[in-house]
Amino acid sequence: MTTITHLECSLCGKQYEAGRVHNVCECGGPLSVRYDLVQVRQGWSREWLNNAPPTMWRYAAVLPVGKPGSIVSLGEGMSPMVRCRNAGARLGLEDLWVKDDGVNPTGSFKARGLSCAVSMAVELGIRKLAIPSAGNAASALAAYAAAAGIEANIFMPRDVPLSNYAECKAFGAKVTLVDGLISDCARLVAEGRATEGWFDMSTLREPYRVEGKKTMGYEIAEQFHWELPDVILYPTGGGVGLLGMWKAFEEMEAFGWVSAKRPRMVAVQAEGCRPVVEAFERGESRCRFWENAYTAASGLRVPKPLGDFLILDILRASGGTAVSVTDAELLDEGVKFAAEEGLFMAPEGAACVAALGKLIAAGAVKANEKILVYNTGAGLKYLEAYSTRFPRSAAAEQDKLGGLITPR
Numbered sequence: 001m002t003t004i005t006h007l008e009c010s011l012c013g014k015q016y017e018a019g020r021v022h023n024v025c026e027c028g029g030p031l032s033v034r035y036d037l038v039q040v041r042q043g044w045s046r047e048w049l050n051n052a053p054p055t056m057w058r059y060a061a062v063l064p065v066g067k068p069g070s071i072v073s074l075g076e077g078m079s080p081m082v083r084c085r086n087a088g089a090r091l092g093l094e095d096l097w098v099k100d101d102g103v104n105p106t107g108s109f110k111a112r113g114l115s116c117a118v119s120m121a122v123e124l125g126i127r128k129l130a131i132p133s134a135g136n137a138a139s140a141l142a143a144y145a146a147a148a149g150i151e152a153n154i155f156m157p158r159d160v161p162l163s164n165y166a167e168c169k170a171f172g173a174k175v176t177l178v179d180g181l182i183s184d185c186a187r188l189v190a191e192g193r194a195t196e197g198w199f200d201m202s203t204l205r206e207p208y209r210v211e212g213k214k215t216m217g218y219e220i221a222e223q224f225h226w227e228l229p230d231v232i233l234y235p236t237g238g239g240v241g242l243l244g245m246w247k248a249f250e251e252m253e254a255f256g257w258v259s260a261k262r263p264r265m266v267a268v269q270a271e272g273c274r275p276v277v278e279a280f281e282r283g284e285s286r287c288r289f290w291e292n293a294y295t296a297a298s299g300l301r302v303p304k305p306l307g308d309f310l311i312l313d314i315l316r317a318s319g320g321t322a323v324s325v326t327d328a329e330l331l332d333e334g335v336k337f338a339a340e341e342g343l344f345m346a347p348e349g350a351a352c353v354a355a356l357g358k359l360i361a362a363g364a365v366k367a368n369e370k371i372l373v374y375n376t377g378a379g380l381k382y383l384e385a386y387s388t389r390f391p392r393s394a395a396a397e398q399d400k401l402g403g404l405i406t407p408r
């Protein structure tokens with residue numbers, strides 16, 4: 001099936017053998033999976049995809065799983081690519097698109113990474129998984145671990161959206177709510193690794209989640225008929241989706257499927273947690289730890305991404321940028337956009353549309369460019385955050401005005 005040659009440290013270049021259990025390099029750098037792309041290309045073509053399964057596993061030739069029987073799939077991937085004429089008209093953009101990953105299993109794009117990572121855990125015989133999560137990664141791990149029949153130990157901040165907590169419990173995971181941030185959760189997972197024998201599924205401490213997220217880049221290319229958009233706005237927490245898309249572009253270029261021209265990659269963050277934006281603006285190659293991180297866009301609450309240097313490299317190499325918006329801006333945009341397009345985005349996705357206004361004002365995006373907003377999740381997972389836009393007192397007001405029908 002797959003032709004992995006080895007894993008390679010993205011910091012020091014040291015190589016590791018495929019088919020064995022790995023976390024990070026001995027230098028602490030994240031490991032990146034390498035394939036024999038020449039061999040992949042010989043047995044695979046864009047035309048082959050015409051009859052491929054309608055999930056991200058249509059790209060199995062460039063995914064790390066060796067045996068089809070190891071694949072744990074709930075139908076993730078091949079999400080809709082939606083043209084947004086109404087929001088585009090408001091913003092003055094002729095060619096605005098949203099890739100809607102809110103329709104994935106567990107309502108977020110985390111399904112892609114965890115489907116791949118749990119499949120690899122099955123293949124490598126790992127039985128006990130653990131994850132620190134800002135919310136959606138936990139939900140996805142819990143779902144795929146349930147489907148695979150293996151143990152999931154989950155550590156989340158105690159103020160995660162209720163949807164994430166309820167999903168993890170429903171899927172039968174062992175859940176610990178932590179009075180702290182994802183960085184505090186990560187410490188608890190590291191402790192359990194030593195005492196409980198857990199395998200750490202953290203972003204970039206596990207080599208295969210990013211491979212699953214790579215399918216985002218393949219799908220964008222395929223759905224746009226192998227022509228990449230001019231700009232991609234991506235709500236950046238740990239930045240794995242950004243790294244995954246970039247890796248996909250490189251692989252597809254090696255296959256001759258896309259040209260060398262890359263989209264300008266834009267990292268969007270929330271004002272309450274903007275380490276990537278700060279580092280980008282300062283011209284630094286790594287992020288500083290963001291103290292007291294807070295945002296309703298919980299997926300963006302990552303005080304210091306492990307792959308910060310990789311994210312910043314990509315933003316600069318692509319001619320892109322990094323922007324932040326306030327929570328009020330991103331929640332208001334989520335509601336406005338839903339009313340215009342019939343698509344209820346996660347606050348993280350809505351942050352990207354809100355950021356577009358700023359980029360247009362700054363002249364960083366032009367009216368006739370093809371712009372893609374990556375919506376990473378479903379608005380329905382964030383009822384507490386969005387309900388601040390529909391306070392109950394307003395409902396009561398409606399009642400007085402006769403908006404509510406009371407049965408006799």
Ligand SMILES: *Cc1c(COP(=O)(O)O)cnc(C)c1O
Nearest residue numbers: 136237238239240241299376377
């Ligand atoms: C995790 C998450 C993000 C951030 O993803 P990264 O790839 O880690 O940057 C964005 N949006 C949502 C909805 C998420 O769950």
Ligand SMILES: [Zn+2]
Nearest residue numbers: 009012025027
């Ligand atoms: Zn290394």
